[in-house]
Amino acid sequence: MFNFAMTPLGNLFFGLTLIVFASLLLIKNERRDLPLYVLLFASLGVIFYASDLITLFVGWEIMSWSSYFIIAKSARIETLQKYIIFNLAAGFALLGAIVLIVAFAGTTLYGEIDFGKVPEALHVPITLLLFVTIAIKSGIMPFHYWVVDTYEESDHIFSAILSAIISKAGIFLFIVIFSQIIGYRYLHGSLFDVLAWLGVITSIAATFKAISQEEFKRLLAYSSIAQIGYIVTVLALLEGSGIEAGLYHTIIHTLVKLLLFVNIASIIYITGKTKFSQLGNLLYDYPILFVLLLIGIIALAGMPPLGGFNSKFLIYTALLEEKKALLLVAVMFSSASAFLYCYKLIYGIYLGQASGDKEGYRELPVGFYIPQFIAAIILVVLGILPSLGIVPLNPILDSLGFEVSSYGSLFELHTAFASFNGGVLMGLFGVVFALILWLVTSVKSKAVMARDRYDISYCGETPDPQNNLHYGYGIGEELRRISFIGVILANSTAAYWEHISKLSSDSSLMLKKLYSLGTQYVGLFVLLFFTILLFLGVR
Amino acid sequence: MLLDSLVMIALAYIFGFLYYGLYRNISARVHGRFGPSLAQSFFDSIKLFLKENSTNFGWMFYAGPIIMMTGAITTLLFIPYLNGSEHLIGLSQYGNLILVLYLMVLGPLGNAMGIGSNGNPFGIMGITRGLTRLIGLELPFYIAAIGLMIANQSADIGVIMTNQSEGCNAFTHPLLFIGAFISFLGFMGKSPFDVVGAPQEVYSGPATEFSGKFFAIALSQSAIFSFAKLLLMVNLFLGGAEGLVELVAKTFALFLVAVLVGNVYARFTTIQSVEFLVRVPTGIALVGLLFV
Known part of the structure; x- marks a missing residue:
């Protein structure tokens, strides 16, 4: 069966x-x-x-x-x-x-x-x-x-x-x-063009909605919607390159969201808080979680040298190959705007000033680290070996009857438009970072450790614990004042669905009336039913 | 290749600071002052590097400027200096335009991480402004880049550069150039699209709290990064350069226009600049995209 x-x-x-x-x-x-x-x-x-x-x-x-x-x-x-x-x-x-x-x-x-x-x-x-x-x-x-x-x-x-x-x-x-x-x-290609545009409009709207969220799970939920919008857009190209890019982004997005959701699950487990306004400055208490989240947002934003860039690169070149310039503009715009919510996520939780006290924080079980480490390691490895992600995709493209993309070495990612070498990129990044670090540490200079978190330049005044200094968590509030973003943030599909819901409840009320007319009408309905049957039978 | 890369970094450092000195001088003349000597910025950066830091806010605070510098140098090495030459091309054969566009955002991220970790609420104000403005700045520039990539059927900067032998892209794709140039003014931190920062000696800008060698690194990376951006514009729109003299001439011409424009206009607020950038230059570049 x-x-x-x-x-x-x-x-x-x-x-x-x-x-x-x-x-x-x-x-x-x-x-x-x-x-x-x-x-x-x-x-x-x-x-x-x-x-x-x-x-x-x-x-x-x-x-x-x-x-x-x-x-x-x-x-x-x-x-x-x-x-x-x-x-x-x-x-x-x-x-x-x-x-x-x-x-x-x-x-x-x-x-x-x-x-x-x-x-x-x-x-x-x-x-x-x-x-x-x-x-x-x-x-x-x-x-x-x-x-x-x-x-x-x-x-x-x-x-x-x-x-x-x-x-x-x-x-x-x-x-x-x-x-x-x-x-x-x-x-019908035209239907899929509409779907491609729906995908990218979804990702733009969801990106700005994500920036304006106050709770981190909602931010990540909108971010998921936006990222999957990209995948649908490239799949709707109905080309091998689109499927390749879409599947690569599927791999990256699965890993990134596993990392990010478990990371914030850890924070929620430790603190029991779910809003940016309640947290802040957890960086030095949980440095490992911070670095893992940093890896996650770098990959989510699609920045080199991590794996997130590979799928963005494939998405862009797939759109370039199909000459979908406007779609590409929209995707890149959405992707560039995503930096803001990525930063908001890490700033609101780990950076800035602490809001409230840290009493009642729980010890984090080791189990929470494992999914994050697995995802982070794969993302870094994919950054060095971008074509490693192509390895499982080639048999798929082959089985679907598309041309299989070739790769010389695992370090390089090739498309018809361009290629780059992830190994060189990561290597360069590491070497430059190490050199500057060496330069900085070789010149000895002693700095006074900040006395406490309030030891900052604050317009010539000394802030005290009563001052709310973590107002930076509200990144994105002011975006409402930019007209086109304001339009996105002020509207939602809720009104539309509520209208649909009202329509359907009204129509079911009408149906209900038919049933509740009274017993004298039942005979009438039965008669009507048999008349129709008879009519159909005669025909 | 190693020597090549080191020379590239050294050149970017020297020219970046030289142009910065010129910027201070030209601005001073516009304001009716004399301004500092050309080499003042070099001295400043070296002096600052040897000075003590004032306050330590932990390792992430220090990692910020280092990531910024790494981002600037990495971006620079993926942009070839010369057209059709074997020298001064760095690692550009391993990268492409899309990679460079994304590497350019790494510096601002490092900056944002460092500033965010010091807990100064003014810092985050600057960062928010910077990142919000980036939404507007990137849009026209990306459209222009997409137009060029489609016109050349390649995302390789070298290919885009050499394909301009018949006439540079600034003339063959003028609308894309105008759109990208307006963004470029903002990328260079010039009015009317600039965001106030500590180098402008405003007390509480984005670079609040950096001092000593980390301030020196922030200044040096901004010099190197400015040169990288000039270089990218020259390669994409002005046909690249055959030799160093041509390169200096072209980058300086672009730089001069940016400085003069920057001196004439007053600063937009962040909201105004995003509104302007997503309307005017984006519109111009989109029309330009139709003609590709």
Whole structure:
């Protein structure tokens, strides 16, 4: 009944799942919901290794439901309702598309489906149904409404899984359905152009929303939406280079979000606080966590010399090769603006001045460090050996029938537009840094250690503990005054979805009236029903 | 290659400070003063390097300027000095324009980390202004860079430079050049897009609390980084240079225009400069992109 097959694509996604779950397993789970995590893990395996559409759908549903029960342990009821309504809609849309494909193709097996048998009139509806599924799971606007609240209110460890792995299920579905099952020759390019723009508009809006957040989990949730926006944009190019860039960014984003979410989970575990305004100056108390977060944000911002730059480079060159100049401008703009939220994340928690006292802080179990170290080490290694990330991607491109990109050495990353050498870059960076450090330390000069945190130049005055000196955590507040950013920050899709919700509740009220008209009408309905049946029978 | 790189750094250091001295002199003449001697900035940087630091705020505070300097030098070495020459090209064959654009942000990040760690709230004000302005500054420059990359079908700075033998990009893509040049004024820290910093001797700018050798490093990196940016503009839009004399002439011409413009205009607030940058130069560069 259920069919499975090992594919290079499945291997990549399952490999990432394995890294995330295995490393998170070492963190002691305070709640006893391990069976649900196991179920979730199994469902992801089913999705990634399924070889027929029904198996895929079953896996998809188990994933949605097991996540629901995990989220239900900590989230508010409104959040849960949002989660379940959107994810049910995603499931129904997927089921609808599957039913339409299978009804005409006559088989559910990936390898045997001939999309040519599906009438042309149905191609656009099927594509749109799949878009809805992918957009909901990946949080593409306007379907991202459920994402941020769910990320914020989930268990801190589960947020990492949501962002690192579950958000990638949409990406996986995109590649499997459109590249493997349907095939690009049946797709309408213009629809995918719209999707590409939706992806990049999502990332710009989400980037500015992220900058203005006060809680770090919400900031990271918006950041996830923005990053997945890039992936959808390059995948929608429907080219091998786009898939390569999208999958590379999938790897990087999984690692980065694993690192960042576990890092802030550690901070929440230690301090019990979730807002930038409550923290600050944890740098010298938790230097290892600080350095790990620094690695995370450098990779998130896509700055060299870490692995994050490789995927940004591939995304840009993929867009350049397709001459999508405006899309590229938008992606680069969003990416450049992301520096601000990256900095806000590290400043608000680790730098600046401490807010409040540090009483009641807990000791951090070693388990929290392991996922972060694993992700950080891989990110650094990918910085030195950029083509190492291409190694698992080439079999995927090959199996999908695209040209495989060649690499001379693992140190170099080649595209048609340009190449760079990660080894030289990292080496240069290290050597220059070491030389300057040596230069600085070779000239002896003694500096007086600051007496305390208030020993600063403060307009000729001496601040005292009553002064709030950590107001820098509010980076991004003033962005509202820039008109185009103000427009983004002042608007949200909430009003739109509330309107939809009101419409549907009104229409169901009307339906309800039909049922509550009174017993005398029941006979009338029965009569009407049989008349229609009779009419149809006569015809 | 090692010698090549060292010469490149030395040249950038010398010319960076020389231009900085000239900037102080020219500004002084505009204001009706005489200004310091040309070599004053060198002396300042060396003197500062040998002076004691005033206050120590921990290792991250000190790592900030070092990361800044590393960012500046790394950026410099990925930009070739000369067109079609085997010398003074550094490591540019291992990099490309996209890499350089991203390396340029590494310095500001180091700065932001160092300043953020000292706990001075004025520092973070400067950083926020700087990073916010960067949103506006990068947009037109990126559009121009994208236009050039598409026109040349390559992101290699060397290729973009040599393809200009028929006529430099400033004339063949004038709108891209104008857009990029307005951004460039901001990247050079010139009015009207500048953010106040300690080198301007304002008490509480972004570089608040740096002293002694770390202040010297901050000053030196800014000199080297300015030269790297001049070099990038010359390579991308003015056809690069065949020899050192041409390089100095072209970078100086660009620098002079930036200084003169900077002296004429008053400073925008951060909000104003972002608003202006995302409208005017971005619009110009986008129109330029249509003609690529």
